[in-house]
Amino acid sequence: MIVRTLAECEQSNRKIVTETWDSTRMLLKDDNMGFSFHITTIYADSETHIHYQNHLESVYCISGEGEIETLADGKVYPIKPGTLYILDQHDEHLLRGFSEMKMACVFNPPLNGKEVHNEDGVYPLEAEAIA
Structure with a gap:
């Protein structure tokens, strides 16, 4: 069993x-x-440009407000507490925070730990692991 607290992490x-x-x-x-x-x-x-070409992600908004704009079609979706969005098509998007937003995120395949977006908004498939 693995047990971790947010505060510890x-x-x-x-x-x-x-x-x-x-x-x-x-x-x-x-x-x-x-x-x-x-x-x-x-x-x-x-505003953050994101395009997860190597990962699928699900994001649940815990608090705060913002929006996500999909670049392929220009659609804008509001984000508020209780909203879940699923990037099941490697959707290239802009994520905007109007207020501070707390989000719970799940990635498949899993991240190694030190991933950050490159100039194209992409996380590398294999990044350095957290020791």
Whole structure:
């Protein structure tokens, strides 16, 4: 059995911080569960270009408000507490935080731990693992 708390993970190298978000990676590839699980904070007044070409992701909004815009068709979807969005087609999108948003995220295949978006919004398939 694996037991971790968000507070413990936030105080460790499992917390990855960027300009527009931070992500606490609570469950990773090395845990051998077949997926990874993260609590991500999207900063207020931010916009992040994302295009997960190597991963599928499901995102559940716990708190805060924002929107997601799919670039293929220009559709805009509001995000608020209770919203789940599923990037089942490797959807290229813009994620905007109007207020600080707390999100629960699941990735398949699982992340190694140190992934950040490249210039195309992509996470590499294999990144450095968190020790």
